[in-house]
Each structure stands twice: as C-alpha cells, then as structure tokens.
Amino acid sequence: xxxxxxxxxxxxxxxxxxxxxxxxxxxxxxxxxxxxxxxxxxxxxxxxxxxxxxxxxxxxxxxxxxxxxxxxxxxxxxxxxxxxxxxxxxxxxxxxxxxxxxxxxxxxxxxxxxxxxxxxxxxxxxxxxxxxxxxxxxxxxxxxxxxxxxxxxxxxxxxxxxxxxxxxxxxxxxxxxxxxxxxxxxxxxxxxxxxxxxxxxxxxxxxxxxxxxxxxxxxxxxxxxxxxxxxxxxxxxxxxxxxxxxxxxxxxxxxxxxxxxxxxxxxxxxxxxxxxxxxxxxxxxxxxxxxxxxxxx
Amino acid sequence: xxxxxxxxxxxxxxxxxxxxxxxxxxxxxxxxxxxxxxxxxxxxxxxxxxxxxxxxxxxxxxxxxxxxxxxxxxxxxxxxxxxxxxxxxxxxxxxxxxxxxxxxxxxxxxxxxxxxxxxxxxxxxxxxxxxxxxxxxxxxxxxxxxxxxxxxxxxxxxxxxxxxxxxxxxxxxxxxxxxxxxxxxxxxxxxxxxxxxxxxxxxxxxxxxxxxxxxxxxxxxxxxxxxxxxxxxxxxxxxxxxxxxxxxxxxxxxxxxxxxxxxxxxxxxxxxxxxxxxxxxxxxxxxxxxxxxxxxxxxxxxxxxxxxxxxxxxxxxxxxxxxxxxxxxxxxxxxxxxxxxxxxxxxxxxxxxxxxxxxxxxxxxxxxxxxxxxxxxxxxxxxxxxx
Numbered sequence: 001x002x003x004x005x006x007x008x009x010x011x012x013x014x015x016x017x018x019x020x021x022x023x024x025x026x027x028x029x030x031x032x033x034x035x036x037x038x039x040x041x042x043x044x045x046x047x048x049x050x051x052x053x054x055x056x057x058x059x060x061x062x063x064x065x066x067x068x069x070x071x072x073x074x075x076x077x078x079x080x081x082x083x084x085x086x087x088x089x090x091x092x093x094x095x096x097x098x099x100x101x102x103x104x105x106x107x108x109x110x111x112x113x114x115x116x117x118x119x120x121x122x123x124x125x126x127x128x129x130x131x132x133x134x135x136x137x138x139x140x141x142x143x144x145x146x147x148x149x150x151x152x153x154x155x156x157x158x159x160x161x162x163x164x165x166x167x168x169x170x171x172x173x174x175x176x177x178x179x180x181x182x183x184x185x186x187x188x189x190x191x192x193x194x195x196x197x198x199x200x201x202x203x204x205x206x207x208x209x210x211x212x213x214x215x216x217x218x219x220x221x222x223x224x225x226x227x228x229x230x231x232x233x234x235x236x237x238x239x240x241x242x243x244x245x246x247x248x249x250x251x252x253x254x255x256x257x258x259x260x261x262x263x264x265x266x267x268x269x270x271x272x273x274x275x276x277x278x279x280x281x282x283x284x285x286x287x288x289x290x291x292x293x294x295x296x297x
Numbered sequence: 298x299x300x301x302x303x304x305x306x307x308x309x310x311x312x313x314x315x316x317x318x319x320x321x322x323x324x325x326x327x328x329x330x331x332x333x334x335x336x337x338x339x340x341x342x343x344x345x346x347x348x349x350x351x352x353x354x355x356x357x358x359x360x361x362x363x364x365x366x367x368x369x370x371x372x373x374x375x376x377x378x379x380x381x382x383x384x385x386x387x388x389x390x391x392x393x394x395x396x397x398x399x400x401x402x403x404x405x406x407x408x409x410x411x412x413x414x415x416x417x418x419x420x421x422x423x424x425x426x427x428x429x430x431x432x433x434x435x436x437x438x439x440x441x442x443x444x445x446x447x448x449x450x451x452x453x454x455x456x457x458x459x460x461x462x463x464x465x466x467x468x469x470x471x472x473x474x475x476x477x478x479x480x481x482x483x484x485x486x487x488x489x490x491x492x493x494x495x496x497x498x499x500x501x502x503x504x505x506x507x508x509x510x511x512x513x514x515x516x517x518x519x520x521x522x523x524x525x526x527x528x529x530x531x532x533x534x535x536x537x538x539x540x541x542x543x544x545x546x547x548x549x550x551x552x553x554x555x556x557x558x559x560x561x562x563x564x565x566x567x568x569x570x571x572x573x574x575x576x577x578x579x580x581x582x583x584x585x586x587x588x589x590x591x592x593x594x595x596x597x598x599x600x601x602x603x604x605x606x607x608x609x610x611x612x613x614x615x616x617x618x619x620x621x622x623x624x625x626x627x628x629x630x631x632x633x634x635x636x637x638x639x640x641x642x643x644x645x646x647x648x649x650x651x652x653x654x655x656x657x658x659x660x661x662x663x664x665x666x667x668x669x670x671x672x673x674x675x676x677x678x679x680x681x682x683x684x
Contacts, residue, residue, distance in 0.1 A: 190405035193372055196392040197399045198470065199422035205393075208418075212409050 046265035064266035072250050079247040083230030086168035090225050094176035102184035120174055128238045131167050159241030167235035176221040183217025227275050247271055317384030318345040319474050319506040325378035327364050338364040340530040351500055353509045353517040356527035362510045366476050371395045382473055398467035402479040404459045406451040412462050413447040419470040437465040457488045474506040493519050514554045526550045544678050551601040558648045561599040561683035564592050577643025580622040583674035590679055597683035606676035607650035609661055614671040622670045626662045
C-alpha cells in the first residue's frame with residue numbers, strides 16, 4: 001500500500017491510490033450488508049421487550065442480559081468447558097498427523113492432506129448424525145461389546161458429554177490440522193538438522209526447535225477451533241441429549257421455539273463477548289509475540 | 298583476545314605415535330532409493346583428511362560432494378564402508394554424538410533465537426556451565442567480528458553476518474572437524490572474496506580441520522590445502538590446488554578447473570620421458586610422459602595446455618625447444634588484465650590463449666591473422682590415449 005501514494009507525476013496517481021480500496025470494496029459491502037447491519041439490529045433487539053403477538057418495543061431493557069446469564073449460566077460454563085476439551089483433543093490429534101505429513105509425507109503430502117479432509121466434503125449435519133449411528137447403544141461399536149458382556153449394565157455413550165466432545169473434536173479437526181500443517185511445513189529441515197548437529201537428540205530438537213517454530217500454527221488453530229466449537233449446537237443436539245445442552249442450543253430454542261428474540265439476542269451477544277474476551281486475553285498472554293515473530297520470518 | 302588452540306583435545310594419537318587422520322573414509326558407498334530406482338550418490342570413496350587441513354570437495358552439482366559431507370556429519374548412513382573420526386569408527390553414530398559441526402549452505406540459523414542463543418545452543422546441549430558458555434560465546438563472536446550483536450535475531454542480520462553466526466555456532470563447540478557446505482554460495486562476489494580470506498584466517502587461528510564443499514573452483518583453489526575433485530560419486534583427482542590446476546589427471550578435471558585446451562595428435566616419436574606429437578602440417582607438440590602412461594609411435598595422445606601458458610606471435614618460434622601450433626585468430630576478447638585469443642588450429646580444434654596486458658595496449662593479433670602458438674613443453678600435460 002505504500003506505493004499507492006507515489007507516482008503522481010505519471011498522471012495515474014489518483015487511480016493508483018484508489019486501487020486498494022476498490023479491491024476491498026466488494027467484500028466490504030458484503031460484510032456491511034450481512035454482518036454489520038444484522039449485528040446492529042440484533043444489538044437493538046437484545047434490549048427490547050414484548051412478544052410475538054403484541055410486537056417488540058425498544059425499552060433498553062438491560063435485564064435481558066442479566067436474566068440470560070442468571071438462567072443459563074451453567075450452559076455458558078458447559079459450552080466453554082466443552083470447547084476447551086474439544087480444542088485440546090483436536091490439538092492432540094492434529095499435531096502428530098500434521099507433523100507426519102509435513103516431515104514424512106514426501107511427494108504425497110497433498111494426497112495425505114486431501115485424504116484427511118475428505119470426510120469434510122460430506123455435510124456437517126450428516127456426519128454428526130452418522131456418529132450417532134455409530135455410538136448408539138445397539139450400534140456397531142457398543143452392540144457387540146455388550147453382547148459379549150464386556151460393558152457394565154446401563155453403560156452408554158450417546159447422550160453423554162463424552163459423545164458431544166468426541167463429535168465436536170471430529171467435526172472441527174481440520175481447523176486445527178491445517179494451520180499446524182502450514183506452520184510445520186515452513187520449517188526448514190536443515191534447521192532441525194542443525195539442532196541435531198549441535199548435540200540435540202530427537203526429543204530436544206523437537207522441543208527446542210520444531211515445537212517453538214510451529215507454535216504460531218497451534219495458536220491459530222486453537223482460536224479457529226475454539227470459537228466455532230464453543231458456539232456449536234448441532235453436536236449437543238444430536239449426540240448430547242437433553243442433559244448436555246450447550247449455550248448454542250439454548251439460543252436456538254429461545255429464538256425458534258419460544259420466539260423470545262430479545263433474550264436470544266442478548267444471549268448471543270453475551271457469548272460473543274465471552275469468546276472475544278477469551279481470544280484477546282489468550283492472544284495477549286501467548287500468541288502476540290509468537291504471531292509477530294511468525295510474520296517476520 | 299587469543300583463541301585457545303585445541304590441539305591438546307585431539308591428543309589421542311595412533312599406536313605408532315603419529316596422529317590419525319581427522320577424517321577417514323574407507324570404501325564409502327551411498328545408494329538412495331528414489332522413485333523405485335536405486336541412485337548411487339557416492340561410489341566407493343577412500344579418503345583421509347589430515348589434522349588441521351583445509352580440505353575441499355570440489356565438483357559439479359550431483360557429483361556426490363554434499364552427500365559425502367552429510368555422511369561425515371552423520372545425517373546419512375553409508376550403504377557400505379566405514380567413517381572414522383580421529384581413528385574412531387563413527388559409522389553408526391548419530392549426528393548429535395559426533396564431534397564434527399556443520400555450517401549449512403542456507404546457514405540454518407534458529408530463527409526464533411537471537412545470535413547469542415544460536416551460538417550457545419551447542420555448549421548448552423553439552424551441559425557447559427553458564428559462565429563458561431558466556432565466555433566461549435563472547436570469544437567466538439569476537440573471532441567472527443560480531444561483538445555487540447548478541448541480542449539480534451537472524452532475520453535482522455545481513456547475509457554475511459548470518460554466515461558468520463553460523464560459523465561461530467559451529468566453531469564454539471571446538472569440533473574435531475568443521476564441515477562447510479557451500480558456505481559462501483549465497484553471498485555476492487565482493488563479500489564472497491572477503492569471506493574467503495576471513496575463513497582462511499579463522500581456520501589458521503583455531504587450527505581446526507575444515508572440510509569445505511563447493512562447486513566454485515576459484516574458491517577451492519584460493520582456500521584449500523588440498524582438493525578432491527569429484528565427479529559422478531568418485532574422486533577424479535586429489536591434490537594440492539597447484540597440482541590439480543597445473544596437472545589435471547583426467548579430462549574431467551582439466552575441463553572443470555579453469556579453462557583448458559584439449560588437444561590430440563599422432564605420436565611421432567617416443568623417448569624415455571617424453572613423446573613428440575605431430576600436429577597439423579608444421580605443428581609439433583612435446584609432452585612429458587608421467588609414470589604409468591605408455592604410448593607408442595603412431596598412436597594418438599590427448600593432452601591439455603592452460604591458456605595462460607601459451608604465447609602467440611606472427612612467426613614460428615626459434616629452435617625446437619618450444620611446442621608450436623599454427624592457426625588463425627577467430628576471436629579477440631579484451632578482459633582488462635588480459636586479452637583472450639581464440640585460435641582455430643589446422644586440425645580444427647580451437648585453442649584459447651590468455652595474454653597479460655602488461656605493457657602494450659595494442660593487440661598482438663586481430664581476427665583473421667595467421668599466427669603461431671607456442672609454449673614450453675613442461676606445460677603440456679598428457680591425459681591419455683585419444684578416443
């Protein structure tokens with residue numbers, strides 16, 4: 001963009017300085033129409049009172065927020081907790097896979113990545129439902145185990161928090177794999193060799209060189225996974241049953257079933273604020289330095 | 298500041314009292330499997346590099362020089378053969394337990410660490426005390442003239458500075474041998490020439506064996522005590538820069554190092570130590586025969602002559618002492634310190650002669666002139682029977 005100001009002498013100065021803005025214009029308009037405007041409308045809605053029959057009026061009813069937090073505080077906590085668990089599980093699964101592809105994938109790297117992402121060409125809802133089929137009490141996993149008497153009475157996976165976190169982990173794995181893979185792929189193998197040459201064993205070389213250099217990818221993956229996971233409602237709906245609802249389910253129910261638009265909006269904004277705060281705090285605590293460093297390389 | 302010489306560290310002498318070679322390769326072979334086919338990068342290498350030597354592996358890309366270095370460093374295991382450091386067999390020993398250190402072509406500095414941490418990496422892994430590490434890193438940075446840059450990240454340094462950090466990071470470990478993989482390849486010409494001198498100085502100061510891989514013959518000739526010219530996984534010739542340059546043993550060496558004229562002619566007579574070839578109608582070339590090379594009259598012999606050894610003139614040289622070849626000038630190129638003449642000889646071969654522009658600014662000959670080329674027979678170097 002620094003170049004944009006120059007070149008006035010050749011008569012194209014004005015056109016040139018406008019170019020970057022023109023390039024941003026379409027996506028800018030798109031975001032304005034479908035993100036900014038609805039956000040403002042929802043913010044307004046979250047402070048209204050009324051019902052579907054009599055209509056809603058703007059009354060700056062801040063109580064919507066305190067009511068929401070008071071009634072559904074436990075659902076917020078559960079969402080953030082599940083989000084944390086699923087994100088951690090994603091990182092634990094994604095790192096070794098990304099590592100192997102990046103350093104040992106050879107010429108078939110892109111094939112392996114493609115295979116890893118292949119399931120995600122199937123609709124998200126369909127994949128979640130197929131998990132339900134797999135985990136159901138008489139399904140292909142639990143059925144035979146039960147028949148052989150290997151499971152205690154009343155044991156089931158479906159309708160537990162475990163099922164929800166498993167589904168979330170599976171559903172959002174690519175958001176973790178891809179940034180980690182990109183970070184690992186950028187590491188010069190010679191740098192790792194240099195560490196080996198300087199008396200670091202395999203473990204040391206990993207801990208001192210590979211891990212720190214790939215950390216920006218992990219940090220990006222954590223943000224990209226945690227935010228959608230904490231706000232998800234499909235997995236809890238399909239796999240969690242009534243006792244494991246997340247805040248996403250509450251918002252959905254309040255909005256579509258109870259038509260409590262102001263409360264649903266207030267809950268949404270509360271969730272957004274929590275996630276934003278969380279991400280910023282996280283980025284400040286861990287990410288900012290390494291992210292800047294990664295950008296410098 | 299003085300840098301301690303570490304010769305006392307390497308005192309483990311051979312039973313007969315003489316020090317074993319710093320690096321010894323015995324029948325080393327390396328075969329890779331690539332795309333379902335076996336590729337042999339190194340075919341049976343025998344090599345002994347002496348203590349404190351500046352040794353260069355010189356060759357075109359793909360000649361096996363980098364593989365050889367990686368075998369010594371421990372990044373690759375040889376398919377066959379043995380590698381010894383200071384007489385100790387290290388063939389199966391991984392890189393982190395070998396007393397050699399490497400300077401990588403791309404430097405491979407740790408981008409997330411500053412200069413101090415980069416250089417301190419090796420001593421820290423070996424559990425040196427804090428104070429000692431600080432002292433040694435400080436001394437090394439002084440040696441490579443980077444004092445005051447300890448807190449800089451590699452990305453904040455110029456190419457030449459990064460190069461010197463890489464050098465310090467390896468040397469701080471007092472290795473038994475330092476391996477340099479095209480260390481100057483990424484630098485521009487001026488800096489490269491300065492670093493050649495610098496590397497030589499550092500090597501003299503620390504007294505460590507340097508093994509240097511390069512495809513740049515000028516670099517190898519300038520810096521090395523000995524050069525191994527490699528081609529297709531084998532050593533073509535091993536010798537001092539002067540030997541390799543003045544007496545190329547094979548056609549490959551002659552062509553790869555410097556410019557060389559390749560001539561062949563029919564042997565007219567053979568004496569005890571020399572052959573005389575007929576070359577064209579009036580041409581006559583005398584060649585010393587090194588031991589092991591036998592020719593008979595009537596056979597064709599191939600030889601090389603370096604361009605700077607050849608004189609040029611309008612008349613045939615006096616007497617029979619000099620080699621003489623007739624030809625026509627096809628190209629004259631002024632090159633500042635010298636002028637290059639291309640001469641088409643009677644038999645069709647092109648001969649290049651470099652003449653110093655020592656006195657006259659005028660050219661000795663111009664394009665189209667008929668000239669005589671002449672040189673001292675000592676500068677004819679027989680390669681073998683012409684094919």
